[in-house]
Amino acid sequence: MYQIDFNKPIRVFFCGIGGVSMSGLAEILKSRGFNVSGSDRAASDTTRKLEKSGITVHIGQKEENITPDLDLVVFTAAIHPDNPEYRKTMQLGLNHLTRAELLGEVMKNYAIPVAVAGTHGKTTTTSMISEILMKADADPTISVGGNLKSIGGNVRVGHSECFVAEACEYTNSFLSLFPKIGIILDIDADHLDFFKDLADIRHSFRKFAQLIPADGTLIINSDIDNVEEITDGLSCRIVTYGSDKTKSDCYPEDITFDTFAHPTYTAVSHGGDRRQTIALHVPGEHNVYNSLAAIAAADILGVDSAVTSAALSRFGGTDRRFEHRGEFGDGITVIDDYAHHPTEIAATLTAATHMPHEKLWVIFQPHTYTRTKALFDDFAKALSIADVVILADIYAARETDTLGISSELLADKIRALGHRETYYFPTFKEIENFVMENCRKGDVLITMGAGNVNDIAADLVK
Numbered sequence: 001m002y003q004i005d006f007n008k009p010i011r012v013f014f015c016g017i018g019g020v021s022m023s024g025l026a027e028i029l030k031s032r033g034f035n036v037s038g039s040d041r042a043a044s045d046t047t048r049k050l051e052k053s054g055i056t057v058h059i060g061q062k063e064e065n066i067t068p069d070l071d072l073v074v075f076t077a078a079i080h081p082d083n084p085e086y087r088k089t090m091q092l093g094l095n096h097l098t099r100a101e102l103l104g105e106v107m108k109n110y111a112i113p114v115a116v117a118g119t120h121g122k123t124t125t126t127s128m129i130s131e132i133l134m135k136a137d138a139d140p141t142i143s144v145g146g147n148l149k150s151i152g153g154n155v156r157v158g159h160s161e162c163f164v165a166e167a168c169e170y171t172n173s174f175l176s177l178f179p180k181i182g183i184i185l186d187i188d189a190d191h192l193d194f195f196k197d198l199a200d201i202r203h204s205f206r207k208f209a210q211l212i213p214a215d216g217t218l219i220i221n222s223d224i225d226n227v228e229e230i231t232d233g234l235s236c237r238i239v240t241y242g243s244d245k246t247k248s249d250c251y252p253e254d255i256t257f258d259t260f261a262h263p264t265y266t267a268v269s270h271g272g273d274r275r276q277t278i279a280l281h282v283p284g285e286h287n288v289y290n291s292l293a294a295i296a297a298a299d300i301l302g303v304d305s306a307v308t309s310a311a312l313s314r315f316g317g318t319d320r321r322f323e324h325r326g327e328f329g330d331g332i333t334v335i336d337d338y339a340h341h342p343t344e345i346a347a348t349l350t351a352a353t354h355m356p357h358e359k360l361w362v363i364f365q366p367h368t369y370t371r372t373k374a375l376f377d378d379f380a381k382a383l384s385i386a387d388v389v390i391l392a393d394i395y396a397a398r399e400t401d402t403l404g405i406s407s408e409l410l411a412d413k414i415r416a417l418g419h420r421e422t423y424y425f426p427t428f429k430e431i432e433n434f435v436m437e438n439c440r441k442g443d444v445l446i447t448m449g450a451g452n453v454n455d456i457a458a459d460l461v462k
Contacts, residue, residue, distance in 0.1 A: 001101060001105075002095040002097055003105055003108070004102065004106060006032045009034040010034060010035070011034075011037075011070050012029055012034055012036050012070070012074060013037050013038055013065070013066065013070050013073045013074070014037070014038030014039075014074045015073060015074065015075050015076065015086070016038075016039070016078060016079055017050060018040035018041075018042075018046045018050075019046075019078075020046075020145055020146070020154050021099055021143065021145065021166075022074070022076055023047075023154065024143040024154050024155035025099070025103060025143065026038060027055075027155045027157060028141060028155065030053060036055045037057070037058070038050070038056075038057055039057065039058040039060065039062075039085060041059075041060065041061060042059065049153070062084055063085065065088075066089050066092065070094055071094075072094070072095045073085070073089045073094050073096045073097075074097050074102050075098055077099065098173070099173070100168075100171075100173030100174070100177070101176045103143070103173075103176065103177060104178050107163060107165070107177055107178045107179065108178050110161055110162065110163035111161035111162075111180070112162045112163070112301070113162075113163045113177075114162070114163065114165070114179065114183070114301075115165055115167035115174065115179035115182050116165070116166050116183045117168075117169060117183060117185070118183070118184055118186045119169070119185070119341070119343070120185065120186055120188065120343055120347075121185045121293075122166045122167070123145045123146040123166065124287065124317065124321055125185060125293050126144045126145070126165070127144055127146070127317075128290060128291055128294035128311075128312060128315055129294045129298065130142045130148065130151070130156070130164055131150060131311045131314070132308050132311040133162060133301070134156075136298075136311075138160055138162055139158040139160040140156070140158045140160060140163065140164050141156060142158070142164050142165075143163075143166065144165075144166060144318070146338075147318060147319040149316070149319075162301070167179070169191065169208075170191045170194060171194055172204055172207075175204065175207055175208060178211065179216065180212070180213065180216045181212075181216060181297060181301075182236075183218075183219045183220070184208070184209065185289075185293055186221055186223075187202055188341065189201065189375065190341050190371065190375075192370055192371065192374040193398075202230065205230055206229065206230050209230055209231065209236075212234070213235070213236060214235040214236055215236075218231065218236050218237070218238050218239070219240075219296045219300075220238065220240055220241075221293070222240040222241065222242035222244060222247045222248045223289075227240075239300070241289065241293055241295075242292075243289075245268065249269060249296070250267060251267075251269075251292070252265040252268070252288050253265065255285060259354075260283060260355060261283035261351045261354035261355050262280050262281050262282065263280050263283075263285060263287065264278065264279045264280070265278055266278070267292060269295070269296075269299065274305065276305050277309065278295070278312055281315060281317075282315065282322065283354070284322070284347055284354075285350070285351070294312065295308055320338040320454060322335055322337050323335065323336045325447075326461035328436070328439075329440075330440070332439045332441065333355075334445050334446075334457050335444065335445070335447075336446070336448075336453075337448050338448075338449075339449070340366075340448075340449050340450035341371070342378035342381070343378075343382075345362075345364070345382040345383060345448065346382040348448065349385040349386055349446070350385060352386075353385070355444055357442060357443060358441070358442035358443050359388055359440070359443045360388070360443075361386060361389075361390070361435065361439065361445040361446065362386040362388070362390070362446045362448055363445065363448065363453060363456055364448045364453070365392040365394070365395050365448070365449030365451045365452075365453035366391070366392075366394040366395065366407060366410065366449065367397060367450040368394070368395070368396065368397050368398070369396065369399050369401060369402050369405050370403065372394055372405050373403045373404075373405040376410065380410060380414045380416075380417055381417065383414055384414055384417055386446075388422075388423075389411075389422045389423070390423045390424070390431055390435070391407040391408075391410055391423070392428065392431060392449075393406075393407050393426055394406065395451025397451070407424050408424050410424075411423065411424040428456050428459075432456060432460060
């Protein structure tokens, strides 16, 4: 495998440079003196930002973009052998890496690489750790899977030995990483177009945990079922957090919520010797546990607990994570959220129930046919938490086969559970017209999903 050395800058081409992680890696290498260029299928705010930083971006993926003078070509997981740039790379015999492999190679250049893994909560927890380290003047390099307002995007180039990054389990990409501190937030059934089942997913997380060296640390949620299966026999230090104080090194007490569903709680650690009050400005009990993981990481990194508390209190979330988008009509609140798995949906909707509201509406756009079919009953149950459920068509993403599944069928299932106010509309325009006619003062409406359902939120608040 080609090895990246920050002391020896080279010419690197990114195929799919507009992706969140790819663009971040491109910026990191550019800042280190590498000659960086790339391509993407269409122009975007991300590609325009890269161009302003001096990176050449080709719109359209063509053979002529790949030239013999390139030292390395990097591909996203979405690039297949029939891609013209992939074919040309192979014809020329150029060095090449996947995005995940490059992320791992970049990690090797930092003394303290932190990798945040888990089925849910990676972006939020990575962002929390980032806010803490910046508040502590630790000057970290950051690669996060969403837009973090305090760094003006998804990447921050620091000058210390600390690098904080998300570690995605899809296609086992996180197994290409080299973390000194690894975090496992949870393990749930997802990405079943790649993994065979939950046991297969757990096996991959076990392998991720085994990547951590003997002088490193695994931070893991003790509420994970049979967590010992993941941790037994590891050579690294293990720090646990969770709801059960009998098996957690860090746990919460006295959780309360304000009128915006923001929790305040006491974080207990060090065998009960340390107790610190944490007041969050992101909603939901699930964020209590995300913040506990961040607190554990900050403690290992030597951050003063007062700094940690202050940083978490000012953290307002990332884009599309319970993001308040505004209001429409006669005081109807619009929130947008990236949740696309039943566990995430339930957490988001439960958080919203703590807010003052007349009716809680959710407009949900399922993401991929595979996920919708595999977790069909769980989707129906989770969405039923809302008072009114509206379903948009499934966002196919990388898939083409419908697998005999549809949003109409999901709507029928939710109604069969006794939830009468469940609707399906084939177009966003029909959805917008329906909510504008039927939402009332004091209602809270959440647009939800990993596709383009946030366009509805934008239209409503215009």
